[in-house]
Amino acid sequence: MTDPTAPRIEPPEDTIEAIAADLESSLGVKVLRAIAEVMLAGFIGLALIMLGLGGGAWILGGVAAGALVFYGDRTWFHRPALPNKTLRKMGQVLIGLAIGFSIRQSTLSSLSSQIPVLVLLGMTLLVSGGVIGYFYSRLEKVDLLTGVLATTPGNIGVMASIAADYSKNTAFVSLVQLLRFTTIIAVIPLVAQVPHTTDLRSTLSALLPDAYWLTLGNGLELAAVLAAAALAAQLGTRLNIPVATFFCPILVGLGFAPLGFADWFADWFAGLPSGADASFNLPPLLKVVGQILLGTTIGEYWANSPRITFGTLARAIIPVTLTFSAGLLTAAIAKALTPWDWLTCLLIAAPGGSPEMIWIALSLQHDVELVTASHLVRLLVINLSLPGLIWLASYIDSRLAAQQGIVVHTEQ
Template identity: 55%
Template sequence: MQDKLLNAPSFARLHLILLGLELILAFIIGVCFVALGSGGGAWILGGIVAGAVLFYGYRHYNPQAQPNRNSRKVGQILVGLTIGFSIQHSHLSELSFQLPVFAALTIFLLLCGGLIGYLYSRLEKIDILTAILATVPGNIGVMASIAADHGGNTALVSLVQLARFTTIIFVVPVIVNVPNSHSVAQIVSSLMDKLFTFDANYLFLLFLLSSITAIAVYLGKKIKLPVSAFLCSILVGLSFNSLPIVSSDDFALPPLVNLVGQMLLGLTIGEYWGINSKLKKRTIAYAAIPVSLTFLAGFLTAALATVLTDWDWLTCLLVASPGGSPEMILVALALHHNVEIVTAGHLVRLLTINLLLPVMIAIATHLDRRFAKLQDPKIQDNGTTSEPLT
C-alpha cells in the first residue's frame, strides 16, 4: 500500500506528460488534416489519432491505465463556452415552440436504438441490456459504467459506442462538406489572436468567466444535472454577454479555447481505441452491423424532421445525427448554419436520454429475465432459481 502511495505522484506526473504530448501531436495531426482539405472535424480527428497512438504506447508501461474522462469534461466546458457565445439570444424564444418536435425526434431515435439493440442481442447471442446500452446513442463512459453496474459486457458496450462515435465524426463532416482554410499560416495566425492579450479589462473578464463557469459546473454536478460540464458551460456562455459589465463588442473567447476543447473531446475517444486495439475480426464485423443501422436510424430521424418542420435537410441531419452532441454542434458552428436549432435539439436529446435511461434499463432487464425463464423454468422473476436449498 505504501509503495502505491509513493508511486501515485509519479503516475500523476506521467498522466500530465501524456496529456501534453497528446495535445501537441493532436495539433500537428489536426493541422495536417486541415492542410489536406479535411472538414470541420479536423481537430477532433487529430485528437482521436493522437489519443489512440500515445495511449496504446502508454498502456505497455501502465497496463491498468484507463481513459481520462476529465479530459473530455474539460473539452466539453471549453466547447460549451464557445457554443454559448455563438448562440443569438433573439433566436431562442422561437425554439420554445419546437420542444415537442425535439422530444419526438429523440424518442423516435431511442426506439430505433432499442430495436437495433434487440436485433444485435439475437445476432451476437448476448443479453438485451448489454445490446441496448451498446446501441442507444449516449455517452461512452456512462453507458459502459451502467453495463458494469448491471453485470453487462462493458467491453462490448464500449466498442460499439466507440465505433458509432468515431464513424459519425468522420462521416458527417464529409457529407455536409464543412469548409476550412487550407493555409497553415492563416490557421496559426488566427489561433494567436487574443492569446497574448494583456489588457487589464480583458484579463479580468476572462478570469470572471472562468470563475463563473467553474461554480456553475460544480453546482450542476451537485444537483446531478446530466452532462453538467457541457450544459452549464453553454448556459454561462449564453448568459455572460448579458452581464452589465460585459460588452460583446469588447470581449470574445480566444480561438485557442475552441481548438483545445475539440482536441480534448477527440483524445478521450482515441484513448478508448487504445484500450480496444486488439480486436477479433468477428467482433468488429458484428459491431459494424449495429453501427450501420444506427447511422441509418439517424437518416430516418432526419427524414422525419423534414416532415415535422420547415428546416432544410442539412439542419435536420445535424439535429438527428446520433453522434456526440458537442461534435455535431461544432459542425453547425463551422458552417454557421442554424446553430441555435442544432444546439437545442441535442440538448433536449441529452436530457431526454438521461431521463429515460432507467426505464430502458428496467425494460431490458425484464426481457432478459423473461428469456432466461423460458430457457430455464426454474429461474424466478427476480433472477433466482426455484430449487430448494440443500
C-alpha cells in the same frame, strides 16, 4: 472490536513516502501524457487541414493522438491507465463556452414552439435504438439488455458502467458505442462540408494569440469567465444535470452579456490602461484546444479496448450502420414535419456526440440555437427514459430466461 488499550501501529515513514511518491508520479504521468496528446493532435490536425479535411481535423487529430500516446505509454513503459475523463470535461467546458457566446438569445427564445417536435425526434432515436438492440441481440446471441445498451445513442462511459452494474458484456457495449461515436464524428463533418482553409500560414496566424489577449483587462476577464464556467459545471454535476460540463458553460456564455457581466467587467477594468472589451469571445486557440480534448478521450478508449479481432469489428459495424440509418430516418422525419433544411435535420438527428454536432453547426454558423436546443432536449429524453428502457429489457430477459429454465440476476 478493536482494543482501545492496544498500541497503535503507525505505517513506516518509508511506506508513506512511497505512497506519496506514487501519487505524485501518477499525476505527473497524466499531465505529461496530456501535454503529449495535445501537441501531437495539433500536428495531426494541421496535417489534416492541409489535406483538405478541415471540418473535423482537430477532433480527429485528438482521436489519433489520444490512441497513439495512450497505447505507446502502456506498451513501451508498461504503465496501466484508464482514459482521462478530466480532459474530455475540460474540452466540453471550452466548447460549451464558445457555443454559449455564439448563440443569439432572440433566436433561442423563439424555439419554444418547436419543443414537441424535438421531443418526438428524441423519442424516435430512443425507440429505434431499442428496436435495433432487440434484433441485434438475437443476431449476436446476447441478452437483450446488452444489445440495447450497445445500440442506444448515449454516453459511452454511462452505457458501459450500466452494463458493468448488471454484469453484462461491458467490453462489447463499449466497442459498439465507441465505433458508433467515432464513425459519426468522422462522417458528419465530411457530409456537412464545414468551410476550411488549407493554407497553413493563415491557420496558424488565426490561432496565435494577438495583442488583444495580452492586455491585463481582457486576460483577467478570460480567467473569470473560465472560472465561472468551471464552477457552473461542478454545480450542474452535483445536481445531476445531463452532460453538465457541456451545457452549464453554454448557459454561462449565453447569460454573460444579458445579465450585465460584460458591462460590469468593462466598467471594473476601465481604470486599467487597456481596459476590458464588453463584446467578449473566447480566443480561437482555446476553441481548438477544446476540440482536441474532446477527441483525445475517444482515442484513449480505443487504445484501452481489449484486443479487437476483424470478426468482432465486423459484427460491431452492423449495429453502427443500423443506428446511423435510424439517424437518417429521424432526419427525414424532421424534414417532413418542419421547414428546416436537410443539413439542420442531419445535425439534429445524428446519433453522435452532442458537443461535436453543435460545434459543426457553430463552424457553419448554421442554426446553432436550434441544433443546441434539440440536443439538450434529446439528452433529457434519453436520460429520463433510460431507467424505463433498462427495466423493460431486464424484464424481457427474465421472462425469456424463465421460459428456458435459467435464472437471471437483473440487480447487483
